[in-house]
Amino acid sequence: xxxxxxxxxxxxxxxxxxxxxxxxxxxxxxxxxxxxxxxxxxxxxxxxxxxxxxxxxxxxxxxxxxxxxxxxxxxxxxxxxxxxxxxxxxxxxxxxxxxxxxxxxxxxxxxxxxxxxxxx
Amino acid sequence: xxxxxxxxxxxxxxxxxxxxxxxxxxxxxxxxxxxxxxxxxxxxxxxxxxxxxxxxxxxxxxxxxxxxxxxxxxxxxxxxxxxxxxxxxxxxxxxxxxxxxxxxxxx
Numbered sequence: 564x565x566x567x568x569x570x571x572x573x574x575x576x577x578x579x580x581x582x583x584x585x586x587x588x589x590x591x592x593x594x595x596x597x598x599x600x601x602x603x604x605x606x607x608x609x610x611x612x613x614x615x616x617x618x619x620x621x622x623x624x625x626x627x628x629x630x631x632x633x634x635x636x637x638x639x640x641x642x643x644x645x646x647x648x649x650x651x652x653x654x655x656x657x658x659x660x661x662x663x664x665x666x667x668x669x670x671x672x673x674x675x676x677x678x679x680x681x682x683x
Numbered sequence: 684x685x686x687x688x689x690x691x692x693x694x695x696x697x698x699x700x701x702x703x704x705x706x707x708x709x710x711x712x713x714x715x716x717x718x719x720x721x722x723x724x725x726x727x728x729x730x731x732x733x734x735x736x737x738x739x740x741x742x743x744x745x746x747x748x749x750x751x752x753x754x755x756x757x758x759x760x761x762x763x764x765x766x767x768x769x770x771x772x773x774x775x776x777x778x779x780x781x782x783x784x785x786x787x788x789x790x
Contacts, residue, residue: 607769607781607782607783607784608718608726608769608771608781608784609781610781658725658726663731664714664731664732664773666714666773667713667714667716667732667772667773668773669714669716669728669731669732669771669773670716670718670726670728670771671728671731671737672728673725673726673727674725675724675725676725
């Protein structure tokens, strides 16, 4: 079925940077698109970015475009999210998710999430 | 921007049927996916492409769509179904949209 575990969250000051990691196991990582999403505590879900199997295609939501960069290392079964110019509005739980579908993407496997707090 | 509208809350007695709606313009043209999120846990995909169930999701959970509204139906509701439910549509190359979520309360 598969397993995803995020890491790298924590407390960071406004304007700072953070790199999140996501370790995948139990499925062929290189066969799947992957995504990052987030959820402000008590609020709804927000998709942030996805990356294709060979990293040739990446898309990002307008809210993070130019600040957040998604990447992957298929040899390490790992997904990453480089987050720059962080603001308090970026405080949330960040999830990585396996991404399925062709015309319409869905997220069929999620990690437990890692919490990012942006505060001075 | 594209907006999906869900009722904030739905309440249902055990053993009854719960229907959670998701409305949006031209939703008929897009595949709708549904997620269940129990308190303190990550979301779980419970329905994709309007009415397809991932493996492990019971048959009493079903999805449908008519006009501008998609519906997630949970039959024979159990206490374990109490959770937040989110619909999601892929609307454009860089625009995934989630509904605001519906809190399902089992009375």
